Amino acid sequence: MTAKQPLQILLVEDDSMIASVIAIGLQTLGVPYRLDKAYSAEEGLELWAQHTYDLVLTDYNLRGMNGLSLLAAIKQMGGNVPTVLFTAYDTLQLQREARAAGVSVYLAKPFLIEDFVNIARGLLPVSANEVGASTPVR
Numbered sequence: 001m002t003a004k005q006p007l008q009i010l011l012v013e014d015d016s017m018i019a020s021v022i023a024i025g026l027q028t029l030g031v032p033y034r035l036d037k038a039y040s041a042e043e044g045l046e047l048w049a050q051h052t053y054d055l056v057l058t059d060y061n062l063r064g065m066n067g068l069s070l071l072a073a074i075k076q077m078g079g080n081v082p083t084v085l086f087t088a089y090d091t092l093q094l095q096r097e098a099r100a101a102g103v104s105v106y107l108a109k110p111f112l113i114e115d116f117v118n119i120a121r122g123l124l125p126v127s128a129n130e131v132g133a134s135t136p137v138r
Helices: 016-026 041-050 067-076 092-100 113-123
Strands: 007-012 033-038 055-059 083-087 105-108
Touching (some): 007 016, 007 041, 055 067, 067 083, 105 113
Parallel strands (some): 007 033, 083 105
């Protein structure tokens, strides 16, 4: 039996407290994963250029480039992975823009961390049953 590589998740959130809460919540994901945290869209793009990711989680309201622009830039770089865009600035216009940009899941804040983790789990390319581990790889 060969060991599976951990899934690679990129989290882009400029509020370190929210990033920490999400990171703690993801510990219940049920699959081995490595989480890279970026605190700006630009830092997220740098990480994207250096690694292959299975899932991108980003806030919309970031300093500098916003989350939709980040996801568009990732797409331009050849990225075709599931994405979650979350925001405290929920509007119909932003929902339309996210849908048009091909965002997998649009999530308004505040959200329950359990819901967030379930959404992430559903977007990953394998199920927890297939992998059978429950702790993050550090």
